Amino acid sequence: NAGVMQNPRHLVRRRGQEARLRCSPMKGHSHVYWYRQLPEEGLKFMVYLQKENIIDESGMPKERFSAEFPKEGPSILRIQQVVRGDSAAYFCASSPDSRNEKLFFGSGTQLSVL
Amino acid sequence: GENVEQHPSTLSVQEGDSAVIKCTYSDSASNYFPWYKQELGKRPQLIIDIRSNVGEKKDQRIAVTLNKTAKHFSLHITETQPEDSAVYFCAASSNSGYALNFGKGTSLLVTP
Numbered sequence: 001n002a003g004v005m006q007n008p009r010h011l012v013r014r015r016g017q018e019a020r021l022r023c024s025p026m027k028g029h030s031h032v033y034w035y036r037q038l039p040e041e042g043l044k045f046m047v048y049l050q051k052e053n054i055i056d057e058s059g060m061p062k063e064r065f066s067a068e069f070p071k072e073g074p075s076i077l078r079i080q081q082v083v084r085g086d087s088a089a090y091f092c093a094s095s096p097d098s099r100n101e102k103l104f105f106g107s108g109t110q111l112s113v114l
Numbered sequence: 115g116e117n118v119e120q121h122p123s124t125l126s127v128q129e130g131d132s133a134v135i136k137c138t139y140s141d142s143a144s145n146y147f148p149w150y151k152q153e154l155g156k157r158p159q160l161i162i163d164i165r166s167n168v169g170e171k172k173d174q175r176i177a178v179t180l181n182k183t184a185k186h187f188s189l190h191i192t193e194t195q196p197e198d199s200a201v202y203f204c205a206a207s208s209n210s211g212y213a214l215n216f217g218k219g220t221s222l223l224v225t226p
Contacts, residue, residue: 041218045212055212091158101148105150
C-alpha cells in the first residue's frame with residue numbers, strides 16, 4: 001500500500017499563475033480531505049470530498065480556490081491567480097469512510113509564490 | 115468556529131523524562147480527539163486518538179487523557195527518547211463532523 005500520494009512535493013509559482021495540487025488517496029479510500037499549514041501553525045481544514053462530490057467546503061476561501069475528486073484519477077486542489085499569502089504546505093488526507101477518524105496524510109505540497 | 119488551544123508551544127526534556135502536552139477545546143459537541151506527530155518536513159502521523167466515551171487510553175509509552183467536563187485533553191509520553199523529538203498536534207472533531215480543528219502544535223525536543 002503506497003499510502004496517500006501527493007504531487008508535486010514542491011511547487012513554485014509567480015503571482016497571478018495557477019497552482020494545481022494532486023492527491024491520490026490510499027487504496028480503498030474514497031474520502032479525501034485537504035488541509036493547509038502555514039509556518040508555525042496547525043493544519044487548517046479546507047475541504048472534504050467523496051468521489052465526484054464536494055461534501056464540505058466550509059474551509060475554502062470563497063474566491064480562487066476550487067477542489068474536485070473525479071470518478072477516475074486523483075483529487076485536485078486548484079488555486080487560480082496565486083498571491084504570496086497562498087504560500088503554505090498543502091496536505092491531503094484520506095480515510096476509508098465518512099468519519100474523519102484515522103486520517104492518513106500525504107507528504108504534502110509546499111507551494112511557494114514569488 | 116471551533117477553537118483548540120495547545121500548550122506549551124515548545125517543550126524540552128531530558129531523555130528518560132516524561133513529557134505532557136495539554137489542549138483545550140470549545141465545542142462541547144466534539145467527540146473525537148486525535149494526536150499527530152510531525153517530524154521536520156514530513157507528513158503528520160496519527161500516534162493515538164480517543165473518543166469522548168473514554169477517559170483514558172494508553173499505547174506503550176504514550177497515553178491520552180480526556181476530561182469532557184473541563185473540555186481538555188492531554189498527551190503523556192513517558193521514558194522519552196531522542197526520536198520522540200518532533201512537533202505534536204492535538205485536534206478535535208468539529209460540530210460539522212468532517213473537519214478536524216488542530217492546535218498550533220508543540221515542538222518537543224528530547225536531549226540525550
